[in-house]
Amino acid sequence: MLEFDGLRKSYGANVVLDEVSFTVAPGQMYGFCGSNGAGKTTTMRIAMGLARADAGEVRWQQRPIDLEVRRRIGYMPEERGLYPKMPVAEQLEYFARLHGMNSAAARCSATDLLDGMGLGKRSKDALEKLSLGNQQRVQLAAALVSNPDVLILDEPFSGLDPTGVDALAANLAERRSRGVPVLFSSHQLDLVERLCDAVGILAGGTIVASGTVAQLREREANRQLRVVIPGSDGHWARELGYAHVDSAQDGVVLLQLDDPSRDQDVLSAAMAAGSVAQFGWRQPTLVEMFREAVAA
Amino acid sequence: MSGSDRTASLSYDRTGDVRMSSSRVVSLIARREILTRLKDKGFIASSIFIIVLIMGSVVFQVLIQSGASNVTVGLTGAPQGLSAAIQEQADIFGLDAEVIEYDDESAARAAVQGEEIDAAVIDGNSVLVSESLDDTLGAAINGAVNGLALARRLVDEGVDPTILQPVSLDVTALQPAADDAEEVGEKALVAFVSILLLYTLLIFFGQFIAQGVVEEKASRVIEVLLAAVRPWQLLAGKIIGLGVLALAQLVLICAAGLGGAIAFDILTVPGAAIATVVQVLGWFLLGFTLVAALFAVCGALVSRQEDLQSVLLPMTLILVAALVLAITAGQNPDGSLARVTSFVPVLSTMVMPIRVATGSVAWWEIALSVALMVLAIVVVVRIGGRIYAGALLGKGGRVKIKDALAAERVS
Incomplete structure (x- = not known):
């Protein structure tokens, strides 16, 4: 278990993190969302010892993360950075060895990763000679090369083309299947929704929503009814005293109930108003849940 | 990553793991510094230039004297x-x-x-x-x-x-010289050439260390590094790595210079000259450690190579002052200026060898000077190490020393 427990952090009067707590289970892919400046990077940097929390701690298997533990973590910083003039393979080997691998294992791991990324032929080139997209892949390889027990990746998908996204997703899924917890931040919520089994939304310095995507849906489950009566202008819904209409357009009415158990009453009223084509509680997208959570 | 089957075949256990003692981490970092420099054309070219320069000055001496x-x-x-x-x-x-x-x-x-x-x-x-x-x-x-x-x-x-038969003159010296005049002259010559070499190498390698530190900050690779190593390990690895290279150059130049000088009969008392060279090597080790640490700390204060020269200027001036003081000390090795500066760390690196070669220095003076130097190294590595660690993660323009000391540091 990777536990973030009550992290607080402020820079002067600016409170960045205010009681941030969440847990990433082994084999879990945890999507870390939040607006720009919400504190995602700060949270990750605290875990990597690059910033110090004012209060709270980060633990891995009940042990506070120290340098020893950190060597087993693969980290990709928000601000990418490797040695520009150092050959790619040599560079990956160096990082693998700094993380504790012996030289043979480091070489083997670096070669395998580069070959897997289709960069095997570039392994002797200096990093700066590669295209930006390929440099991004090497950066990912640097986080993965030591076969880490935990992955903390800050915006790993930004800058990748769709093929790169798929390849990285496959790679992460494979590591996850071996029990590696993966924490990654992303602005691409559709991606998070597709890949993650758990999501945390950071807003106002605290986790406003956290859990599996299904759990979040559950929480939002009985919020909005969607009723489709082709040809209707939605007037019928506005006359219901116990419902609040969010929108009514092209026969599609979205409404919220003060008391969700009265959904059958809404159905009756709808049937009275016309021929009901669709009726049901709406499944919110992560984007909507995100907007909801951040706005709250 | 298109071949995820490839990575899937990797065994998950990290049986290749080794215990990461500090000395192991430091030696990995030092090794990278050495290998990188040896492949760097700029470094090799500058090194050859320095060796040719020093050899040239020795040959020049040969020509003049012969x-x-x-x-x-x-x-x-x-x-x-x-x-x-x-x-x-x-x-x-x-x-x-x-x-x-x-x-x-x-x-x-x-x-x-x-x-x-x-x-x-x-x-x-x-x-x-x-x-x-x-x-x-x-x-x-x-x-x-x-x-x-x-x-x-x-x-x-x-x-x-x-x-x-000529009358033989009886010479009575009122102030007998401690050594044979020829020996003193040769020791002074060797000491001067040596400190000139020392000065050149300190400036040269100091620059390389500072540039290396800035490179890691500018490219932001520092975040990846500090996730796995401590700042002091990084600092120590850099100093040791470049120190090994500098020492190798110095030994090479000294051996060639000394060999050449003896072969061309510039030096007729090689024993004394070799002793001076060994002494200078000792001072070089102390001086290099201190100067390299200071240059590294200065380098950590900026994020761009363009800003480097301005933070290095004070350090460079101190080294120039040390060289000038050492040359002055050669003319008046027992004057109070030479005596005082031969105890001041950094300055002592160059002044003390000259005093030892040309004047009369008590053993306790050398011991005190070395002790002060070691003390300075400890202080610089402690406080400088804190500034280095605090400034490494700083971004943008120039980090103030005060801010670097107050900054949060990674452990």
Whole structure:
């Protein structure tokens, strides 16, 4: 278990993190969302010892993360950075060895990763000679090369083309299947929704929503009814005293109930108003849940 | 990553893991520094330039010294004893004369024309030269010829030859020099060449260390590094890595320089010169550690190579001051300026070797100077290490030392 427990952090009067707590289970892919400046990077940097929390701690298997533990973590910083003039393979080997691998294992791991990324032929080139997209892949390889027990990746998908996204997703899924917890931040919520089994939304310095995507849906489950009566202008819904209409357009009415158990009453009223084509509680997208959570 | 089957085949266990002791981490970092520099064309070119520069100055010394003091004189039809007299006279004038006897005048003339010899004395009464007769050599030959002629005439007149034995002067030194003057001179020469070398290498490697630190900050690789290593390990690895390279260069230059100097007879007392070189090497180790740490800390304060020179300027000026003070100390090794500065860390690196070579230094003075140097290294590595660690993660322009000390540091 990777536990973030009550992290607080402020820079002067600016409170960045205010009681941030969440847990990433082994084999879990945890999507870390939040607006720009919400504190995602700060949270990750605290875990990597690059910033110090004012209060709270980060633990891995009940042990506070120290340098020893950190060597087993693969980290990709928000601000990418490797040695520009150092050959790619040599560079990956160096990082693998700094993380504790012996030289043979480091070489083997670096070669395998580069070959897997289709960069095997570039392994002797200096990093700066590669295209930006390929440099991004090497950066990912640097986080993965030591076969880490935990992955903390800050915006790993930004800058990748769709093929790169798929390849990285496959790679992460494979590591996850071996029990590696993966924490990654992303602005691409559709991606998070597709890949993650758990999501945390950071807003106002605290986790406003956290859990599996299904759990979040559950929480939002009985919020909005969607009723489709082709040809209707939605007037019928506005006359219901116990419902609040969010929108009514092209026969599609979205409404919220003060008391969700009265959904059958809404159905009756709808049937009275016309021929009901669709009726049901709406499944919110992560984007909507995100907007909801951040706005709250 | 398109071949995820490839990575899937990797075993998950990290059996290749080794225990990461600090010395292991530091040696990995040092190793990278050495390998990277050895592949860096700029570094290799600069190194060769420095070696050529130092060798050039040694060769220059050889030319100057050999040109001034060595003369070759040819003789033909000379009266008996002239050869010895010329050598005696030349010695008085500070010349090292070699005398070659020729069978006849034409052979001597050919030797002068071929510039094999500086002058030829014919029949003990005329001199042949190529262009003009060197004043000192002329005086020496003149003195020898006239002295010999005078002695022969006196003997011809019946004077007892024993009367002509020169009176030997009894020399009493009011302030006897501790060492033989020649030995002191040679030690001073070696010390000067050595500290010039020391100065060049300190500036050169200091720059490389600072550039390396800025490179890691500018490229932001520092975040990836600090996730796995401690700042002091990074600092130590850099200093040791470049220190090994610098020491290798220094030993190479010293060995070649010393060997060359002994081979060309600039140094006739190699024992003393070698002792001086060993002493300078010792000072180099102390000085390099301190200066490298200071340069690294300065480098950590900026994020761009363009800003580096301005933060390095104070350090560079201190080194220039040390060189100037060391040269001054060579002229007055026991003056109070030399005495005081030979205890001040950084300055002492260059002033103390000169004082030891040219003046009289008590053993406790050397011990105190070394102790102060070691103390300074401890303080700089402690406080400088904190500034380094605090400044490493700083971004943008220049980090103030005060802010770096107050900044949060990674553990």
